[in-house]
Amino acid sequence: MADELFMKTEIHFTHANGIPAQSYQKFFTYFQDEFDLKSIPMIGMNPQYPITHDWRYLVDQIIDDVEQQFQGRKVVGLGHSFGSLLTLMSAYKRPDLFSQLVIMDPPFVIGSKSAMFEIAKKLKLKAIDQFTPAGITLKRTDHWKDHAHAYTSMRHNQLFRHFDETCFQDFLSYGLQEDTERGGLTLTVPKVIEAEIFRTVPAWWWRTPRKAPVVPVHLISANKSPFYKQGFPQGIQKTYQINYSLMQGGHMFPLEQPEKTAELVKHIIAQQKK
Numbered sequence: 001m002a003d004e005l006f007m008k009t010e011i012h013f014t015h016a017n018g019i020p021a022q023s024y025q026k027f028f029t030y031f032q033d034e035f036d037l038k039s040i041p042m043i044g045m046n047p048q049y050p051i052t053h054d055w056r057y058l059v060d061q062i063i064d065d066v067e068q069q070f071q072g073r074k075v076v077g078l079g080h081s082f083g084s085l086l087t088l089m090s091a092y093k094r095p096d097l098f099s100q101l102v103i104m105d106p107p108f109v110i111g112s113k114s115a116m117f118e119i120a121k122k123l124k125l126k127a128i129d130q131f132t133p134a135g136i137t138l139k140r141t142d143h144w145k146d147h148a149h150a151y152t153s154m155r156h157n158q159l160f161r162h163f164d165e166t167c168f169q170d171f172l173s174y175g176l177q178e179d180t181e182r183g184g185l186t187l188t189v190p191k192v193i194e195a196e197i198f199r200t201v202p203a204w205w206w207r208t209p210r211k212a213p214v215v216p217v218h219l220i221s222a223n224k225s226p227f228y229k230q231g232f233p234q235g236i237q238k239t240y241q242i243n244y245s246l247m248q249g250g251h252m253f254p255l256e257q258p259e260k261t262a263e264l265v266k267h268i269i270a271q272q273k274k
Helices: 021-029 056-070 082-093 112-122 134-138 147-154 165-174 191-199 232-240 258-273
Strands: 009-014 035-039 075-080 098-104 176-178 185-187 217-222 244-247
Touching: 009 021, 009 056, 009 082, 021 035, 021 165, 021 258, 056 075, 056 082, 075 082, 082 098, 098 258, 134 191, 147 165, 165 176, 217 232, 217 258, 232 244, 244 258
Parallel strands: 009 035, 009 075, 075 098, 098 217, 217 244
Antiparallel strands: 176 185
16 A cells, blocks of 8 residues: 555656667666656657757657656656756746756856847858857767777767766667668767757747746756856856855766766755755
8 A cells, every 4th residue: 555655756868969868778777766767868850849949849849748658647858958958948838847956057148148049040150150069060070980990989079088987888879870881880870960959059048037947956067067167157146036056077977977867856855846
């Protein structure tokens, strides 16, 4: 009878740009005893939800996935980077789907920079590739002979060098796929898709109401994250009254420190329930 009465808290997770959800499997394991965590496998690859300048269809993809996977039950919205911003945008549009949010290092463009960024996007200026990681993304190697060569090529570059080893191995398993044209392996999320997502990060926050969604929301950043260094979490706290916590590490902290990150997320969820 006690088991029947016990209902696990439900979490909907959305991944970072270019990092399929299954890459986070080790992070997910720390939730399995207390939570029912479901994730959206991949964002940006479904033609029914195209990438546009305001991400409206990607937001719809999150909303549709929550509705399909949880059948009307409210969820904790959890996301990382690009995925956390989509989760936040979904909560503004459909707050009835969420009980609370934990957003991990969102690329939340605010203040005077947001207006300049929006202009650069609309005029399709080449400068947009300097404002975002799009330019670097397009220069990335995206073809390898096999997993061993991919490991050697990527393990020590800036993005992956601090990844937990299991998380990195999971990324190799799910972030790479067979290259049907060239042979060998290529990225599961093509770099042109990843770059287009970076180029279209919404910068419309300067036109929105200066308040958080109606559901509780907490932001986690990291001391070496470029977003923290640029003052994004601090600005969000001041303008939107969204509080934040700080991890040690870089922008990819859920995959660098999966256990510590999961423990902090669970603590925040418990605090926001009170």
